[in-house]
Amino acid sequence: MAESWCQGRYAVAVEVWIPVFGAAVTAFGAVWIASYTQRQTRRDVRTMIKSDIEALKLLKELHPESSGVQKLQEHIAWRIDQLAGHERGARRDWTGIVALLLLWSTAAAIALGGFYAGSWWKLAILPALLLFTLGLPGLGSFKKKIRET
Structure with a gap:
């Protein structure tokens, strides 16, 4: 009677190495995802400032005299000050x-x-x-x- 494919010489590969490599790939993936999301979080501050500036341009075109323009300008200036202060300590x-x-x-x-x-x-x-x-x-x-x- 012939051995099944997971017995004999392939048993070690199936029982030991496949789970080990699976765990290694999972761990590597988790570290990569954590690194990527942390990098994205740091980049988001600049992205939000850019989107606020674009919103300010649109708001100036639509309602140049509104109080929202002044508030948004103050908000952008505050975000830039916070970012500069935070990065000054690097x-x-x-x-x-x-x-x-x-x-x-x-x-x-x-x-x-x-x-x-x-x-x-x-x-x-x-x-x-x-x-x-x-x-x-x-x-x-x-x-x-x-x-x-």
Whole structure:
């Protein structure tokens, strides 16, 4: 009698690796969605200011003497002041930048030294890759961030 497709050599793939990869894809998707929505939220303030300015232009064309024009102008000025004040507190994370540079320069020194030494020393590229990978989150330190207190 023939084995079914989920027995034998495919059993490990079905029982172990498919759920593991499914969980990994789900986790990656959740992180991506959270990152995207957070980025959209930060962008929405500028989008709202632009839409308020467009509404102001329309309101000036339709009712140039109305009190709504003055109120909308004050509201736009208030939003711009709030945004400017909020972004004035943005700073770069210099500790992360220094850590990134140290990890990457160490990784480069290890990799180049192992590569030029030849033979089995070329395996030094593995710890160099680990150091390079550990330094990747430091790239986010170059972007100015607003520290919440």
